[in-house]
Amino acid sequence: MLGHELYRRLQEPISIRLFQLFPGVQGDALQGRLLDANVKDGQSYEALSYVWGSEDDKVNLDCNASQLTITQNLAGALFRLRRQEASRLLWIDSICINQDDVHEKNHQVRMMTQIYRNASRVLIYLGEKSEIIGDTAKAFECINLLVEKVAPRLNEIRDWHGTTMIKANETLEWEMNVRFGIPRADSQEFVALGRLFSRPWFRRAWTFQESFVARDKRFHCGAYAISGDYMMTVISVLWELYNATKNVRYLEMDLFYLNAMLASERSREGEKSLKAGNFRSTLPVLLSQRRGAGCKDSRDLVYSVLGVAADGIPITPDYSQPFEYVFAYTVAQIISMTGSLKIFGQIDSDTGESTLPTWVPDWRLGPDSKRGYDCYISLTDIDEHRYSCTGTSKALAELSPCGKEITLQGIDRDTIEKVMPIDAYDTYQEIEALYWSIYAPTDEPLSLAFEKLICADYPKWDPTYHPAIGGRIKDLDVESRVAEETIRKMWGKSVATTPKKALALVPEWAKIGDSISWLFGGEVPILLRQDPVDKKFTMVGECYVHGFMDGEVLMEAREEAEPDYGRTDSESWLYRLHTEPLPFRPTRFTIK
Numbered sequence: 001m002l003g004h005e006l007y008r009r010l011q012e013p014i015s016i017r018l019f020q021l022f023p024g025v026q027g028d029a030l031q032g033r034l035l036d037a038n039v040k041d042g043q044s045y046e047a048l049s050y051v052w053g054s055e056d057d058k059v060n061l062d063c064n065a066s067q068l069t070i071t072q073n074l075a076g077a078l079f080r081l082r083r084q085e086a087s088r089l090l091w092i093d094s095i096c097i098n099q100d101d102v103h104e105k106n107h108q109v110r111m112m113t114q115i116y117r118n119a120s121r122v123l124i125y126l127g128e129k130s131e132i133i134g135d136t137a138k139a140f141e142c143i144n145l146l147v148e149k150v151a152p153r154l155n156e157i158r159d160w161h162g163t164t165m166i167k168a169n170e171t172l173e174w175e176m177n178v179r180f181g182i183p184r185a186d187s188q189e190f191v192a193l194g195r196l197f198s199r200p201w202f203r204r205a206w207t208f209q210e211s212f213v214a215r216d217k218r219f220h221c222g223a224y225a226i227s228g229d230y231m232m233t234v235i236s237v238l239w240e241l242y243n244a245t246k247n248v249r250y251l252e253m254d255l256f257y258l259n260a261m262l263a264s265e266r267s268r269e270g271e272k273s274l275k276a277g278n279f280r281s282t283l284p285v286l287l288s289q290r291r292g293a294g295c296k297d298s299r300d301l302v303y304s305v306l307g308v309a310a311d312g313i314p315i316t317p318d319y320s321q322p323f324e325y326v327f328a329y330t331v332a333q334i335i336s337m338t339g340s341l342k343i344f345g346q347i348d349s350d351t352g353e354s355t356l357p358t359w360v361p362d363w364r365l366g367p368d369s370k371r372g373y374d375c376y377i378s379l380t381d382i383d384e385h386r387y388s389c390t391g392t393s394k395a396l397a398e399l400s401p402c403g404k405e406i407t408l409q410g411i412d413r414d415t416i417e418k419v420m421p422i423d424a425y426d427t428y429q430e431i432e433a434l435y436w437s438i439y440a441p442t443d444e445p446l447s448l449a450f451e452k453l454i455c456a457d458y459p460k461w462d463p464t465y466h467p468a469i470g471g472r473i474k475d476l477d478v479e480s481r482v483a484e485e486t487i488r489k490m491w492g493k494s495v496a497t498t499p500k501k502a503l504a505l506v507p508e509w510a511k512i513g514d515s516i517s518w519l520f521g522g523e524v525p526i527l528l529r530q531d532p533v534d535k536k537f538t539m540v541g542e543c544y545v546h547g548f549m550d551g552e553v554l555m556e557a558r559e560e561a562e563p564d565y566g567r568t569d570s571e572s573w574l575y576r577l578h579t580e581p582l583p584f585r586p587t588r589f590t591i592k
Contacts, residue, residue, distance in 0.1 A: 005066050006034070006063060006064055006066045006068060006098075007034075007098040007101070007104075008036075009104075010036070010104065010107075011036070012038060013107075014038040014039050014040055014111070015036060015037070015038050016037055016038060016039055016091065016096065016108065016111065016115060017034045017035065017036060017037065017091075017095075017096040017097075018034070018035045018037050018043065018045050018089050018090065018091055018096065019032050019033075019034055019035075019063070019089070019090045019091070019092050019095045019096055020032050020033050020034075020035055020087050020088070020089055020090075021078060021081065021082055021087060021088045021089075021090055022082075022087055023082065023083050023084055023085050023086055023087060024082050024084070025084055029060070029062060030059070030060075030061045030062065030075060030078050030079070030082070031061075031062040031063075032061070032062070032063055032087075033063060033064045034063060034064055034095070034096065035089075039111055039114050039115060039118055043089075044089070044120050045089040045090060045091055045119055045120065046088070046089065046090055046091070046119055046120055046121045046122070046123050047090070047091040047092075047115060047116050047119035047121075047122050047123070047210070047214075048077060048081075048090055048091065048092045048122075048123050048125065049116075049122050049123065049124045049125070049201070049206075049207050049210035049211060049214075049217075050073060050074060050077050050124070050125040050201065050207075051073055051127070051200045051201050051204055051207070051294075052071050052073065052074065052094060052296065053071045053072060053073030053074070053200075054071065054072065054073070055071060056072075057072055058070060058071060058072070059071070059072060059074075059075035061075070061078075061095070063095070068095065070094060070095065071094075073125075073127065074092070074094060074095075076125070076127065076128055077123075077125035077220070080125070080220055080222070080223075081123060081125075081220070090123075091115055091119065093112070093206075096108075097109075102319050102320055105319055106316070106317050106318055106319055106320075109303055109317040109319075110316065110317055112206075112209070112210075112307060113209060113213055113306075113307025113308065114307075116209070116210045116213045116214060117213040117214075117215065119214070119215070120215070120216065121214070121215075121216045121217065121218060122210060122211065122214035122216070122217040122218075123217075123218055123220060124201065124207075124210075124211065124217055124218065124219045124220065124228075125201070125220050125221075126196070126199050126201050126219060126220065126221040127199055127200075127201070127221060127222075128221075128222045129221065129222035129223070129224075130192075130195065130196075132192075132195075135192045135195060136192070136196070136221060136222055136224065138188055138189050138192035138193075139189075139192040139193045139195065139196040139221075140196075140221075140224045140226070141189060142183070142189035142190060142192065142193045143193065143226060143230065143231075143234050145181075145182075145183075145189070146233070146234050146237045146238070147230055147233045147234060147237070149180075149181060150180065150182055150237050150241075151233050151236070151237050153180060154236075154237065154240050156180075157176075157180060157240060157241075157244055158240070158244075160179065160244075176241075176244065176245065182241065185241070185245070185247045185249035185250055186249055190249070190250075193234075193253070194252060194253045196221065197253050197254070197258060199221075200294060202257075202258065202261055203293055203294050204293060204294045204295065205290065205293040205294060205295035205300045205301055205304040206295070206300060206304045207261075208260075208261055208290060208293070208304065208305070208308075209304055209305060209307055209308050211228075211261065211262060211264070212263060212264060212265055212308055213264075213265055213307070213308065214228065214264060216228065217264075219231055228262070228264065231262055232262055232263075232264075235255060235258050235259050235262060238250050238253060238255055239255055239259075242255070260289060265308070281308065281309060281310040281311075282309060282310055282311045283305065283306070283309040283311055283313045283315075283330075283334060284334055284338075284342065284343050284346070286305040286308065286309055287301070287302065287305065287330075287346070287361070287363055288346055290304070290305055290363075291346070291361070291363040291364075291365065291366060292363070292364065292365055292366030297319070297323070298323035298326075298327075298363075298364050299317075299319060299321075299323045299326045301363045301364065302315065302326055302327065302330050302363070303315075303317045303326075311337070311338075313330075313333050313334055313337045314333065314337075315329070315330055315333055324355055324356055324357075324360075324403065324404075325402075325403040327356060327360050327361070327362075327363065328356070328357055328360050328399065328403040328404065328406075329399065329403055331343055331359065331360050331361070331406070332397045332399040332403075332406060335395050335397040335406075335408075335521065336395075336396070336397050339394030339395050339396075339521050339578070340394075340395060340521050340522075340523075341395050341408075341519055341521045341522040341523070341526070342380050342523065343361065344359065344380075344522075344526065344539070344541075344542060345378035345379065345380040345381075345542060346361035346363075346378070347359065347360070347361045347539065347541065348361065348362050348365060357403075357404050357405065357406070357591070357592055358538040358539040358540075358591065358592065359406055359539045359591045359592075378542065379456055379505075379523075379524045379542040379543070379544055380523050380524055380542060385523065386523060387523040387524050387544075387549040387550070388523065388549070388550050388551055388574070389518055389522060389523060389524055389525055389545075389548065389549045389550065389551065389553070390410070390518050390519070390520050390521065390522050390523075390551065390553075390554060390577070391551045391554055391573075391574030391575060391577040392574065392575050392576070392577045392578045393520040393521055393554070393577040393578060394520065394521050394577075394578045395408060395409075395519065395520050395521025395522070396408070396409060396520070396521075404592060405536070405590055405591065405592045406590075406591050407588055407589065407590045407591070408519050408520070408521075408588075408589050408591065409519070409520050409586040409587065409588055409589070410517050410518050410519035410520050410522070410526075410586060410587060410589060411517065411518045411553055411554065411557055411586060411587060412515055412516075412517050412587050412589075413500075413516060413517070413518060413548075413553050413556075414498040414499065414500050414502060414515075414516040414545070415498060415499060415513060415514065415515055415516060416496045416497075416498060416504070416506065416510055416511065416512055416513060416514045416516070416527070417496070417497050417498050417499050417512065418496060418497045418512065419494050419495075419496050419506065419510055419511065419512060420494060420495045420496070420497075421494060421495070422454060422493055422494055422495055422505075427495050428447075428450050431446070431450065431495070431497065431503065432446060434497060434501075435501065435503075439503065439546070439547070440501055441501070441502055441546065441547030441548065441552075442546065442547040449503065449546055449547075450503070452546060453495065453503050453504075453505055453544070453546045454495070454505065456505055456544040457544070457546065457549070492507065492508045493505050493506065493507060493508055494506055494507070494508045494510060496510060496543075498516065498545075502545050502546065502547065502548060503545070503546045504516065504525075504543050504544060504545045504546070505543060505544040505546075506527055506540075506541070506543045507527065507540055507541035507542075507543070509540065509541075510527055510540055510541075510543075511529065511540075513529075514527050514528065514529050514540055515527070515528045515529070515530060515537070516543060516545060517587075517589060518548075518553045518554065519589065520577075520586065524542045524543065524544060524549065525542075525543050525544075525545055525548070526539065526540075526541070526542060526543070527539075527540035527541055527542070527543045528540060528589065528591065531592075536590045536591070536592050537589055537590065537591045537592070538591065538592060539591055550574075551574040554574065554577070555573075555574070557584045558573070558583050558584060560584065561583045561584035562583055565583075
């Protein structure tokens with residue numbers, strides 16, 4: 001790429017470039033030119049959403065009488081989109097942005113949401129046809145069947161399903177095939193459709209925003225093309241088929257992910273998700289949902305969702321900073337703007353391999369990556385307020401200049417004395433020997449306290465519900481029939497005791513001597529490990545301390561500072577913490 005010859009400096013803050021793709025027929029080389037424009041001049045253009053693909057074996061593009069090299073995947077898209085007799089005006093990131101100019105790249109990335117939103121259409125290129133003979137054709141045959149033959153009969157399918165509730169899944173699928181002409185979930189057509197949905201475009205970082213803000217979109221795969229509405233109809237039908245048969249093979253297409261990926265801000269669902277304050281579109285939620293998305297530059301895991309986040313947290317793309325700083329700065333900004341430490345629920349355990357601080361989530365890793373567990377359930381939840389261990393206090397984050405340390409305030413109240421596996425029967429017997437029959441902090445039977453402990457008292461308190469297995473069980477007691485490996489795999493937690501005779505649910509990698517800290521702005525206590533040399537801390541993770549999840553520790557601290565305090569206004573005081581000064585001196589924790 002000859003950037004100094006091809007790219008002239010953009011003249012205005014709202015200036016962009018558009019690529020005019022010249023017409024051609026099969027066998028002609030790709031040709032075009034760059035034109036200056038701006039995002040507000042009403043110029044009609046289409047924007048391309050695609051995966052860059054391998055950097056090997058690049059293709060030459062004749063652009064403004066200069067040679068620009070582009071990836072094979074982009075070349076494939078341009079050959080497919082090129083018209084025979086007329087030019088086509090496109091916005092394409094790798095062509096229209098000078099990738100060698102960091103200042104320009106920072107500025108243009110900030111405008112990408114508007115660029116895609118203003119485009120007359122977003123052209124989504126999934127790649128060429130599958131190497132499996134006939135596979136792509138079968139996938140699109142399945143799409144046409146679902147949209148044209150099945151979708152119009154969804155009400156009929158729902159009515160039919162209501163009369164077949166007790167039938168086995170296989171019987172239901174056979175009847176659906178006979179009655180409605182729907183192939184089985186394991187048919188070649190559905191398998192091919194699943195492979196289409198597993199193409200890289202559906203898992204890339206930037207493609208989510210590009211699709212979400214599009215006013216109109218069209219999917220291209222080889223010679224096949226369908227509208228965005230068509231694709232969303234397919235997802236809706238697949239959901240109905242799953243509901244009718246409960247066949248998990250439909251879910252193997254990752255319908256939850258696809259539904260979010262293909263939603264549009266102009267749809268009813270999209271409008272709901274963009275409303276300010278709606279949990280589905282805040283930056284923390286988007287970072288959690290999009291973690292592990294594919295990108296060559298890890299910083300794009302943050303930058304690619306800024307334009308559609310509803311909470312407006314002030315982060316400006318800066319490609320001169322390393323990704324570690326970008327991730328750390330993002331966490332600090334989220335804490336400062338929200339006053340909440342919920343973002344810590346997205347942190348992976350410290351394996352010693354990451355270059356990130358222990359208090360920063362590694363969004364490069366997928367949602368199921370934490371310590372190898374198939375499903376890691378955080379104690380806090382983005383869309384639900386489960387606990388109030390520090391009342392309505394707000395977190396004040398101080399980020400070090402290098403972005404490697406954060407300083408927070410709170411109360412250091414207890415430590416880990418013993419860590420035990422979460423085997424319900426053996427651990428309970430050991431605890432019973434230490435605590436006898438009554439759990440003093442809550443003055444309740446030890447058996448009941450232990451049952452609440454192992455499911456973190458959630459929901460409060462339904463003894464037939466166990467979130468570790470995501471469902472209801474009939475006989476959860478101290479001799480629980482919930483297998484130890486199931487709980488350990490789903491939760492990654494252990495039971496711990498403390499010198500102050502409290503019971504805690506802690507990360508499985510917790511150690512004796514770890515500090516239990518009530519950090520302001522936190523719903524749950526945070527387990528910290530102090531470095532004996534510099535006295536700073538590393539973060540171990542969230543924990544649940546039974547009997548100390550509703551502000552009890554803060555009230556104890558107030559009583560120590562004000563002996564005459566009688567707790568008469570304890571509840572109202574906890575709800576005023578964010579509006580008045582504390583009556584005691586908090587501890588400062590510098591976490592690295």
